[in-house]
Amino acid sequence: MxxxxxxxxxxxxxxxxxxxxxxxxxxxxxxxxxxxxxxxxxxxxxxxxxxxxxxxxxxxxxxxxxxxxxxxxxxxxxxxxxxxxxxxxxxxxxxxxxxxxxxxxxxxxxxxxxxxxxxxxxxxxxxxxxxxxxxxxxxxxxxxxxxxxxxxxxxxxxxxxxxxxxxxxxxxxxxxxxxxxxxxxxxxxxxxxxxxxxxxxxxxxxxxxxxxxxxxxxxxxxxxxxxxxxxxxxxxxxxxxxxxxxxxxxxxxxxxxxxxxxxxxxxxxxxxxxxxxxxxxxxxxxxxxxxxxxxxxxxxxxxxxxxxxxxxxxxxxRVLDGQGERLTLLNNWEATYFDFNEKKITKLFKDAQEIGVDLFLLDDGWFGNKYPRNNDDAGLGDWTENKKKLPHGIGYLIKEAHKKDIKFGIWIEPEMVNPESELYENHPDWVIKQSQRPEIYQRDQLVLDLTNPEVQDFVYGVVDRLFTDNPELAFIKWDCNSIIHNAHSAYLAKENTPQSHLYIDYTKGLYKVLERLRAKYPKVPMMLCAGGGGRADYNFLQYFTEFWVSDNTDPLERVFQQWNYSYFYPSIVTDNHVTNWGNQSLKYKVDVASMGKLGFDIVASELSKDELTFCTEAVKNYNSFKEIIWHGDQYRLQNPYDYDVASLLYTSKEKDRIIMFSYLVNTRVLYHTKTEPIKLNGLDANKQYRVNEINLFPNTLSQIKNEQTYSGDFLMKVGLNIPVDEDNPSVVLELTEVK
Structure with a gap:
């Protein structure tokens, strides 16, 4: 060695x-x-x-x-x-x-x-x-x-x-x-x-x-x-x-x-x-x-x-008007779809007034004349009122809504165009498409080329004209239903700009339009929608006050979706509507929708007397606690993926008032739902809280010991046994500090 x-x-x-x-x-x-x-x-x-x-x-x-x-x-x-x-x-x-x-x-x-x-x-x-x-x-x-x-x-x-x-x-x-x-x-x-x-x-x-x-x-x-x-x-x-x-x-x-x-x-x-x-x-x-x-x-x-x-x-x-207010609304989409006229719409204003919401939102189908928007395959891009449906125009609807003490908003999809439209006939070069390939449609539409400054001016002008012609217009729902197929820009080709700029310059072009709109209309609420929840990010939320969570408004599915969105977004930006989706009770639907910005997409005149009474009282309750939902602190308590009952609460910054929601999300194993208490979180251990159940359906008695008081310490270490079961699948509690 x-x-x-x-x-x-x-x-x-x-x-x-x-x-x-x-x-x-x-x-x-x-x-x-x-x-x-x-x-x-x-x-x-x-x-x-x-x-x-x-x-x-x-x-x-x-x-x-x-x-x-x-x-x-x-x-x-x-x-x-x-x-x-x-x-x-x-x-x-x-x-x-x-x-x-x-x-x-x-x-x-x-x-x-x-x-x-x-x-x-x-x-x-x-x-x-x-x-x-x-x-x-x-x-x-x-x-x-x-x-x-x-x-x-x-x-x-x-x-x-x-x-x-x-x-x-x-x-x-x-x-x-x-x-x-x-x-x-x-x-x-x-x-x-x-x-x-x-x-x-x-x-x-x-x-x-x-x-x-x-x-x-x-x-x-x-x-x-x-x-x-x-x-x-x-x-x-x-x-x-x-x-x-x-x-x-x-x-x-x-x-x-x-x-x-x-x-x-x-x-x-x-x-x-x-x-x-x-x-x-x-x-x-x-x-x-x-x-x-x-x-x-x-x-x-x-x-x-x-x-x-x-x-x-x-x-x-970050969020536009993040410390401000939001409007509750009634939407006509599920009530009428494309089949409406002035009489049908103005009749719905009475429904909005009876329920007690702030605003009526007119959805898709109000525009197009040569190619009327009677379904989703025509008219998109021709943003003038359909004279047959609305002979007196948007301004008339706004005035009629004001007579019922409600505001008026409108749906648009300004980035898109139907091939069956005057816009497409006049400006085929404004559309993103490969001229040598067959056009690919999603919801019978194509995407406008926002790399082009002329197209940016057009999209800006759609919204600007609505506000200019109707200064009291109070709300915009901005939709986007198509993705980009056959990615090619005639404008970039004309400017000798590489086609590889298209995806980036499209997004930047959209931001330019939104910046111009917000410079002129800084406070008007706008909802961001994209075939449901196909768009949601914090760059957009500099320009939009809120976004549409999903077209799926089944309240059971919404418990899971809203839970996951809540990891990243405060409830003030999530739009939740009560609709005909789902087999759950009206109470369950309203309770779930109250965990964000509440809205309705129902025909109130078709509700029973008790259902209408419940909705009216639920809106009043919501108005009493919405500040806590929007601006308070959220605590997720029981995950719907792991428990038969999902539960979460919102507490005021002072921890003197708490709103707690609990929902049955699994009906297969009922005996697990009331065996143990749910531990609360986010309370002040040294404060005393009075517990009351709210949003009760008419002629229904609470199973909660109303007016009972507990310390924050007890509620966070022992908790409350919430009476949630198949007969009582949603419970909303209000906890108020006893001084």
Whole structure:
């Protein structure tokens, strides 16, 4: 045995380990700590001046110790590069999934990004914005990473700006908004898949080696198949009140792509952004490309806390009029469909008045003359009142509604066109389609080309004319039923712009229209609809006050859908209507619809006396507690997927008034429904609460001990046994502080 040779080999191995351990460390490292109330995201330069994400976890208390963090981790894999890069480039040292991939104007496809500078700026809304500049040392390309931090809510908005000063076009083949890295092991993903009438269906899975992708290629109705909202947890599936979770959404209304990669260290890499599918973007010199934001809320106490933080952030900082009011309404769709006239509609105004809602909404079918809108295959695009149905126009209906002390709103679908329409006859070049291919219709319609400024003007003009001609118009329901097939723009072709810009420029064109509308009509409520819940994101909710959850209004299905939406959205933005869907009682339907923005789509004149009385009283009750539903804190108590009875509550910020909803969701095993109490949450343990059942059907006695008082401590540790069964499938309780 050669002892000297073995010793030299061991020494060489030891030196290699030392080199590997300290390869990413430099004593002159720039450290950028990004703190929320409970978490720290630590960015740091390595010895090559590349920016790495060295830590993402519980808040670090001592800034003096931040310089030691990277000593404790070594995630440089010589086979694939640096796993924890803060924004991973392509074509040089990295062989893992990149955040940014480009082809330079000279044809070179390599990219390197090194730290240049950073700034930290306080914002007027109480947030703090970090801007970090990265530059390629060879090519004049610049990437800015933005982190807008809402400290109290443990929430971050993260996005990117890309620009360059090359001699020609920079071809961007991927351009992510965010590139995150988690060292917590055993990650789980809860995602939500969609289809018509089956939106927000939850799917949980443990993430293993490789890449799991959530994406959309729909073009317009972007979440028709898959939501861009998701939950990440560690060690186990996401739980309501325990465990580390991240609730996140890519706030983009077009195609998206979110990659979850478990790497060779069993750590999670997350890269989210616009879907680069068929969307290579040609960036001109000095042009700035801004990506949409990835919004994420963090919690060590489960999804409940993260949701409440996201709800508070949304109402305060993102949703249009998030701290304001909403209108209850009666819609005519299920009452009349396309078959109506002035007499039928004005008769429904009396129904709206009797129920006690704020507004009547006239749905699809009110427009088109040469091609009247008597079904869904004609007239779309010809936005003038149908003279046979409405000889006196929209203005007459508004006046008649006002006589009943209700407001008036209207349905539109301005991004779409029927081939059987005057608009299509006059402007076939305004339609997205391949001229050499057969047209593909969804609901007998095609999508207008919003990359075209003329089309943007037209869509803006549809809404502007409605408001200009009818200044007292109080509400808009904006629908979108088609996705983009045969993706080709005659306008982009005329402008010599690559067709790969279509999906992005369509979405940006829609935003331009909405920005113009909100500049002129900043306060008018607008509902976002897309063949049900085919659109819902926080970029749209800067322009819309609310969105339609689903065309499926069966209240049992809605318990599950509204539960899943509540992870991400406050109840003030979810539109819930009482309709003829489902075999449940009218009370069950109204109770479920009251967990958001209440509406009706029924013929009140066909209700029995007791049913009409119940609806009228239920609306009065709703008006008494809607502020708590809209602006209070939500606590999910019993999950409908795991229990026979689903339960949740809303509490005022002062915790002096609580509204609690409980629903039977499983009729197969009835003996489980009343065996144990439901523990409440979110109360003040030191306060006394009086319990009363509300929304009782006429001539029905409550099984609750009304006027009984309990301490918050008792209610949260022992709970209430709610009398929910097949004969009494929904219960609404009001808890009021006894002073």
């Amino acid at each position: 050669n002892t000297n040779k073995n010793s030299a080999c061991k020494l060489k191995q030891l030196l290699l380990v030392i080199v590997l351990v300290f390869s990413n460390i430099t004593t002159n490292a720039t450290i950028i700590p990004i703190h929320t109330k409970d978490f720290s995201l630590l960015l740091q330069t390595d010895n090559e001046n590349r920016l790495i994400l060295s830590y993402f976890g519980d808040r670090l208390a001592n800034n003096d110790e931040l310089k030691y963090v990277s000593d404790m981790f070594n995630f440089t894999d010589e086979n694939i590069g640096i796993c924890n890069s803060a924004y991973t480039p392509s074509g040089t040292w990295n062989l893992s999934e990149p955040a940014l991939k480009v082809i330079h104007s000279d044809g070179n496809n390599s990219l390197e990004l090194k730290y240049d500078s950073h700034t930290i700026d306080p914002l007027t809304n109480g947030a703090k914005q970090y801007t970090i500049v990265l530059k390629d040392p060879v090519y004049p390309i610049e990437v800015k990473l933005f982190y807008k931090v809402f400290e109290a809510e443990n929430l971050i908005e993260q996005w990117t700006e890309i620009s360059h000063n090359e001699d020609g076009i920079l071809r961007m083949q991927k351009y992510a908004s965010a590139n995150l890295y988690f060292t917590d092991k055993d990650p789980y993903l809860k995602s939500f898949h969609n289809q018509w009438a089956m939106e927000m269906q939850a799917n949980s899975q443990r993430l293993t080696r490789g890449i799991k992708t959530l994406d959309s290629k729909m073009g317009s109705r972007n979440v028709m198949l898959q939501s861009q909202s998701f939950i990440v947890s560690f060690g186990h599936e996401a739980k309501e009140n325990t465990g580390k979770v991240m609730l996140a959404q890519l706030a983009w209304s077009g195609n998206f792509k979110i990659d979850f990669e478990v790497d060779s260290y069993d750590n999670l890499r997350l890269i989210a952004g616009i879907n680069p599918h068929a969307s290579e973007y040609y960036l001109k010199p000095k042009e700035v490309f801004e990506t949409p934001a990835l919004i994420y809320a963090l919690s060590n106490n489960g999804t409940g806390e993260a949701s409440r933080n996201m709800h508070n952030w949304a109402r305060e900082h």
